[in-house]
Amino acid sequence: MALRKLTWVELKLFTRDPLSLVFTLALPFFFLVVLNGVFGNEPEIDPVEDVWRGVGPADYYVPAYLGLVMAAVGVLSMPVRLATYRESGVLRRFRASAMPLWAVLGSQIVIALLTSVVGAVSITIASALIYDTGFPTDVALLVPAFFLAALSFAALGVVLGSVLPTARSAQGAGIMLFFVMFLLSGSGPPRDVLSDGMRTVGNALPLTHVVTLLQDPWLGFGWATSASLVVAGILVGSVALSIRFFRWE
Amino acid sequence: MENALIVDGLRKRYGHTTAVDGVSFEVAPGEIFGILGENGSGKTTTVECVQALRRADSGSVRVFGVDPQADRARLRSIVGSQLQESELPDRLRVWEALDLFSAISPASADWRELLADWGLADKRDTAFASLSGGQRQRLLVALALVNRPRLVFLDEMTTGLDPSARRVAWDLIDEIRARGTTVVLVTHFMDEAERLCDRLAVFQRGRIIAEGTPPGLVDAHAGEAAVFFTTDLADLSWLADAQGVERIERTGSHVSVRGTGPLLAYTAAALVAHGIAPTDLRSERRSLEDAFLALTTAEAEVAT
Ligand SMILES: Nc1ncnc2c1ncn2[C@@H]1O[C@H](COP(=O)(O)OP(=O)(O)O)[C@@H](O)[C@H]1O
Ligand SMILES: [Mg+2]
Numbered sequence: 001m002a003l004r005k006l007t008w009v010e011l012k013l014f015t016r017d018p019l020s021l022v023f024t025l026a027l028p029f030f031f032l033v034v035l036n037g038v039f040g041n042e043p044e045i046d047p048v049e050d051v052w053r054g055v056g057p058a059d060y061y062v063p064a065y066l067g068l069v070m071a072a073v074g075v076l077s078m079p080v081r082l083a084t085y086r087e088s089g090v091l092r093r094f095r096a097s098a099m100p101l102w103a104v105l106g107s108q109i110v111i112a113l114l115t116s117v118v119g120a121v122s123i124t125i126a127s128a129l130i131y132d133t134g135f136p137t138d139v140a141l142l143v144p145a146f147f148l149a150a151l152s153f154a155a156l157g158v159v160l161g162s163v164l165p166t167a168r169s170a171q172g173a174g175i176m177l178f179f180v181m182f183l184l185s186g187s188g189p190p191r192d193v194l195s196d197g198m199r200t201v202g203n204a205l206p207l208t209h210v211v212t213l214l215q216d217p218w219l220g221f222g223w224a225t226s227a228s229l230v231v232a233g234i235l236v237g238s239v240a241l242s243i244r245f246f247r248w249e
Numbered sequence: 250m251e252n253a254l255i256v257d258g259l260r261k262r263y264g265h266t267t268a269v270d271g272v273s274f275e276v277a278p279g280e281i282f283g284i285l286g287e288n289g290s291g292k293t294t295t296v297e298c299v300q301a302l303r304r305a306d307s308g309s310v311r312v313f314g315v316d317p318q319a320d321r322a323r324l325r326s327i328v329g330s331q332l333q334e335s336e337l338p339d340r341l342r343v344w345e346a347l348d349l350f351s352a353i354s355p356a357s358a359d360w361r362e363l364l365a366d367w368g369l370a371d372k373r374d375t376a377f378a379s380l381s382g383g384q385r386q387r388l389l390v391a392l393a394l395v396n397r398p399r400l401v402f403l404d405e406m407t408t409g410l411d412p413s414a415r416r417v418a419w420d421l422i423d424e425i426r427a428r429g430t431t432v433v434l435v436t437h438f439m440d441e442a443e444r445l446c447d448r449l450a451v452f453q454r455g456r457i458i459a460e461g462t463p464p465g466l467v468d469a470h471a472g473e474a475a476v477f478f479t480t481d482l483a484d485l486s487w488l489a490d491a492q493g494v495e496r497i498e499r500t501g502s503h504v505s506v507r508g509t510g511p512l513l514a515y516t517a518a519a520l521v522a523h524g525i526a527p528t529d530l531r532s533e534r535r536s537l538e539d540a541f542l543a544l545t546t547a548e549a550e551v552a553t
Contacts, residue, residue, distance in 0.1 A: 005352040009345055016340040089335030096302060096332055097350050097392070098325035 002100055007107040014111055020077040023178075024115050028068040029123060031182070035061055036131050051192035055219055058131040062124060063218035064187040067149060067210040069119030071181050073112045074153030074206075075160060076174040082108065082161025083170035091248045101246070105158055112154035113147070120146065137220030145217050145228065149210040152231045155238035156206060162246040181207040206234050251314060253278045253400050253431040254299065259308030261294050268294040269305070270455035278399075281422065281432040283442040285541070286452030292435045293333050295452075296402050299433075300330055313399055326354065329398030331389045333405045333435070339378035343369055343388055346377065347395060354396035367391040367421065383414030390421065394430070401425060404435040419445060443537040451544055458548050463537050471539035474512035477505050478520070478527035491519035 014020055041056035052060045085091045094104055127133045136142045164170040182188045184198055185207035191199060202208045212227040254276040261269040269291040276282040284292045298305040301317035301324060310317050317324045337346055347360035364370050367387045372380060380388065386406050393401050403422065407415045422445055426432055436442055442449050443463045451459040451466070459466055473495070479502045488497055493510040506516050513532040520526065 002353050005349055009341065009349050012345070013338055013340050085338070089332060090338055092302065092332055093335045093337065093392075096300065096325075096330040096335075097353055097396070098322065099353050 002103040003106050003110075006099070006103050007110045010107045010111050011114070014077075014115070020081070023076050024069055024072040025119050025122070027072065028065045028119065029126065031068065031188070032061060032065050032123060032127060033130075035188070036127070041131055041133065051190040053190075053215065053219065053221075056133075057190075058127065058133045059219070060190065060215070061187075062127050062133050063136075063214040064185075064211045065123050065127075066116070066120040066146065067185075067207055067214050068182060068187045069123070070112075070116045070150050070153040070210060071185075071187075071207045072178060073115050073150075074155075074157040075177040075181070076171075077115070078108055078112055078154065078157025079160035079164055079170040079174050080167055082158070083164050084167040086161075086247065086249060087166050089249070095248045105242070105246075108158065108161075109151070109154045112157060113150050116146075116150040116153075136218045138217040138222070141217035141223050142214070145213045145223070148228060148235070149213050149231055152235040152238065153206065153210070155235050155242065158242040159238045159245065162242050181205050184208070186211045206231070209234075251278070252276065252311070253280075253313060254282075254433065255309075255311045256295070256299060257309045259295060259298055259310065260306045261291075261298055261303065262306055267455050269298065272308070272450075272452075272455070272457055274450050274457060274460065276400075276431060276433060278431050279426065279429065280447040281426050281434055281445050283446030283449030284433065284435045284452060285437065285439070285442045285446075285449050285537075287437055287545070290452040291455040292437075292452055293404055294455075296404055296433060296435055297332075300324070300328060300402060302330075302332075326356065326396060327399045329393035329396060329401040329430075331386075331393040331401070331403045331406055333408075335389070336385075337377040337388075339376060341377050342374050343377070343380070344373045346388060346392060350392050351395045356397055357395050358397050360391075360395060363391045363395060366424075368417075381414075382409050383411070383417065386410060386414075386418060387421070390418075390425075394425065398430060400431045400433065402433045402435070405437070406434075407436070407438065407441060415441070439536065439538040439541055451541060453545055453548050459540075459544050466540045466544075467535050467537055468510065469540070470543045471535035471537075472543055473507045474509060474535060475505055475507055475533040476513050476516045476530070477503070477533070478516075478530040479503050480525055480527055482525060487523060488516070488519055491515050494519075 036058045039057035041058035043054065043056045044050040044052060124135065128135065160170065164173055184194065184202035185205050187207060191202060194202065209227040209230040212224045213231055216222055216224040252275050257273045259269055259272045272295055284295065286292050294303065297303045299310050299317065301321050312324055313327055315323050315327065344364065347364060351357035351360045364373060367390065369384065369387060369391065372384055390403065390406060407418045410418060422432060422434065434445060446463060448462050450457045459470060481502055485497060485504065488494060488506065492515040493508040493512045494506055494515065495508040498505045506512065517530060
């Protein structure tokens with residue numbers, strides 16, 4: 001009851017917040033338009049020259065952008081919301097009114113998953129209509145990959161929202177993380193054109209593994225085992241850290 | 250009857266600061282109990298420890314017999330709380346807040362009634378961020394009452410309100426009590442404590458330095474009472490024998506009488522008994538503020 005009501009309220013608040021809508025849904029879409037405009041969707045025939053994993057650039061990007069939406073939710077929208085709630089005493093208010101912690105965090109996670117799904121569906125359809133990109137090759141593998149990745153970023157959002165003390169710090173850290181991930185995780189420039197140093201940094205970023213985890217089943221390369229293990233590790237680690245570090249005030 | 254609240258030997262330190270240093274008091278059901286003290290005197294820490302929102306280092310608390318730390322769920326069902334420095338999400342609308350918080354508590358009041366009672370009916374669809382200070386406070390108090398609490402904590406609920414909004418808030422607090430809810434009112438405003446509280450505890454540096462009814466505290470600590478009148482009568486020596494009178498000063502026809510207790514009544518009785526009824530007989534009104542200043546400066550001197 002508490003979870004359902006709070007989730008419904010949070011959903012309404014989310015749609016009333018232009019900033020979170022812009023960052024989580026509009027920005028990835030904007031990147032898609034720009035990058036597809038630059039690179040088109042012609043696959044590179046020469047395998048030595050190819051940086052797009054053997055498919056057209058636009059087809060390469062669609063699954064990457066699904067990951068980008070999750071990243072925006074996990075490092076930007078959720079931490080900022082939780083930190084704002086803590087800073088302005090909303091969490092204290094909830095606690096004093098016996099709002100269960102699982103309802104507070106659960107509603108945020110449901111919103112994160114919903115946003116990821118809405119972002120994914122709209123990007124897939126828009127890209128198919130505008131750039132004639134394809135639909136996922138292996139849906140049966142994509143669905144679990146998708147929810148693993150989305151859940152993992154949502155859990156990361158709870159950790160960041162627990163650790164970052166103020167809305168300002170959450171905003172600063174979130175924007176930085178988001179753009180570093182966008183540039184180094186294969187969701188901006190393809191990973192093959194990055195320098196070795198950049199790729200090393202990229203390997204430490206969750207989005208890199210999420211992009212692989214989503215791209216592989218999408219493009220028909222099967223299940224990305226090592227990426228899935230890393231992403232699952234991030235999920236488990238985040239849950240442990242949130243239990244350890246969550247503060248109501 | 251069972252006490253609404255018993256606090257015994259409550260202590261809380263933050264690092265090297267002792268915020269609450271052995272506080273004990275009791276609140277009877279149905280009363281408005283005030284916690285009065287300057288900023289930083291440990292009021293908020295005390296009431297938040299009592300509500301198990303912070304953990305005290307030592308001491309025991311019972312809220313209608315319930316140990317808050319041991320049984321938080323039961324505690325939450327019998328107390329309501331308007332926290333200091335606590336807001337709601339900016340874009341949350343008034344009705345949504347009431348609806349949400351009443352959904353959490355099983356025995357919740359009808360929030361539509363609360364909306365009307367607290368004069369928020371025409372603000373039903375207004376976002377929290379767009380409410381005035383007074384409207385926000387009213388909403389937060391309404392939320393504190395949504396679970397039909399037996400005891401409600403109001404922490405600085407009138408801070409930041411303009412004078413007329415404060416008056417309105419005071420009437421609302423009277424109203425809460427009239428409906429049978431016990432109130433613990435935290436404030437640093439003397440006039441507010443004097444106007445509303447049945448009894449109050451004066452806090453200084455984490456301790457209770459005095460406790461009693463507002464008139465009782467005024468009487469015990471606000472210093473001498475003074476009564477003034479004018480008379481042409483030359484000999485007033487008999488007045489010195491009247492109850493409570495300690496000193497009589499006179500300049501021409503202007504007389505001032507100093508003493509203790511209900512000095513005005515005693516003086517008036519003595520005057521009338523001697524056949525004089527001055528039309529300008531009046532007493533200097535001593536307020537809780539005088540008592541508070543006397544108390545806190547005396548304690549500060551002891552401490553240094
Ligand atoms: N969370 C905290 N951490 C450290 N010090 C605190 C904290 N809360 C209160 N204090 C300190 O404890 C003392 C009492 O504060 P508080 O209970 O808020 O007083 P009041 O409500 O009477 O203004 C102050 O010196 C304050 O700085
Ligand atoms: Mg306070």
